[in-house]
Amino acid sequence: MIAIGSDHGGFELKKHVIGHLLEKGIEVKDYGTFTEDSVDYPDCARPVCKAVLAGEAERGILLCGTGIGISIAANKFNGIRAALCGDVYSAVMARQHNDANIICLGGRVVGRELAFMIVDAWLENKHLGGRHSDRVAKIHAIEKEQ
Ligand code: RB5
Numbered sequence: 420m421i422a423i424g425s426d427h428g429g430f431e432l433k434k435h436v437i438g439h440l441l442e443k444g445i446e447v448k449d450y451g452t453f454t455e456d457s458v459d460y461p462d463c464a465r466p467v468c469k470a471v472l473a474g475e476a477e478r479g480i481l482l483c484g485t486g487i488g489i490s491i492a493a494n495k496f497n498g499i500r501a502a503l504c505g506d507v508y509s510a511v512m513a514r515q516h517n518d519a520n521i522i523c524l525g526g527r528v529v530g531r532e533l534a535f536m537i538v539d540a541w542l543e544n545k546h547l548g549g550r551h552s553d554r555v556a557k558i559h560a561i562e563k564e565q
Contacts, residue, residue, distance in 0.1 A: 421542075422476035424450040424467040426460040426489065429482025429526035432534055436480060436524070439535045445542070448476065464492040468499050471520050479521040480538065486525035493521050497562045500555065502541075505529055510537040514544035516551045 421440060425433040430452060440447045450466040452458045460483040467479040479501075483489040486503040493501035501521035502513035505528060513519035522541045524534050546552070 420446045420448055420476050422448055422450055422467045422470040422479040423481075424452075424463045424479070425482035425526065426452055426458050426463045426484070427455050428460075428484025429486075429489070429524065430455055432524060432526035432529070432531065433480075433482050435531050436482070436534055436538060439538065443539075460488040461492040464489050464496075467521065468493050468496040468501075472496060472498050478542075480524070481521055482524045482526045484525060484527040486523040486528065490521075490523035493523065498559070500558065504537050504541065506533075507536050507540045510540040511544050514541055515547045516554075518546040518551070518555050 423433060423437060437447055437449060452463055464481055467481055470476040471479045481489045481493055490501045490503040493499050499521055500517055500519045501523050502517055502519035503523040504510040504513055510522065513522060
């Protein structure tokens with residue numbers, strides 16, 4: 420299952436990304452927001468990050484207006500590797516190199532079709548392991564230093 424969430428800035432694009440995933444037969448659970456009313460993006464990041472960390476979701480997708488605020492918030496959760504992607508190459512690398520368990524999109528930045536391509540690339544690629552695993556482990560060692 421893929422967990423998805425957004426603030427009001429990502430709400431519109433989130434609806435389309437959910438539709439895209441469902442069309443591909445991918446199970447998705449929407450953790451809100453559920454209206455266009457203004458909400459605070461850290462509050463929207465929390466339930467998706469917790470679902471991923473608890474193993475309820477394999478991965479997560481988060482959206483806000485730029486994708487910046489919600490990615491910053493998500494990366495405060497130990498164990499979350501959230502990658503803000505605005506292009507397909509970054510989405511591939513986010514999986515292959517960074518093993519990103521959450522991808523973030525800017526609902527006011529990327530168009531619908533590009534967002535679908537970014538999400539697909541991130542879902543279809545795999546972490547390459549090896550030296551990239553060592554680097555990811557070093558990220559989590561930094562968390563332990565805090
Ligand atoms: C909300 O206006 C906007 O600040 C938010 O969606 C996001 O872009 C923050 O990084």
